[in-house]
Amino acid sequence: MTNDWRKQLDVQLKELALKAQQHPHATKEQRVALTRLMNAIWQSGTLIHPYKGQFQLLYEDIYDEAVQNLFFYLCQNNNINKYDPERGEVITWLNMLLSKRFFPEAIPKVIGKGNEINLEDSHLENIPSDQSQPMSLSEQIIECIESDPELIFSKEHIKGHPEANFQAIAKRRCSGISWKDISAEWGIGITSLHSFYQRCLKKFTEKLQEYLCI
Secondary structure, three states, X not given: OOHHHHHHHHHHHHHHHHHHHHOOOOOHHHHHHHHHHHHHHHHHOOOOOOOOOOOXXXXXXXXXXXXXXXXXXXXXXXXXXXXXXXXXXXXXHHHHHHHHXXXXXXXXXXXXXXXXXXXXXXXHHHOOOOOOXXXXXXXXXXXXXXXXXXXXXXXXXXXXXXXXXXXXXHHHHHOOXXXXXXXXXXXXXXXXXXXXXHHHHHHOHHHHHHHHOO
């Protein structure tokens, strides 16, 4: 990674973050800016991998959970406004959140409550619902998957397990059910469940964006 490339990336991410801050919360314009920001972050490969070498085969499951929740956080409750360009770069801020908050929070969600490390209460789970506020991007995605207007999310399932379809898995994950509990419910390995889920997220990204007019 060259210094020039990193400087260009930092400028790009800062511009996208500031653009998202300029638009009112939950508007189409903000969703577009946030989607572009998250895509740029993911494609850059600059998110850190905290606790590397721990958790053996479940590390990638925990990491994917943490990154997904980090991106959900960016889209919720105008959290993008918590980024202060005077204090540092966007990726530095996000890597701090990933390492100090979202990775530790993902551990018990994936491998059970007995494996917490300095876990703080989840701020997202404790925020009261305010029906007068526009739905966050993550809430809109969840509603879209549940409504399944073209019946594509419920048809996509793990081979030999029609009950283990993308819609059913997504609803369980969004309800806070751990991969371990989902695995026990259907008798399917955690790795198989998680790999299928991640493939579906990638496969249906464009369709979800189309539904949400992103």
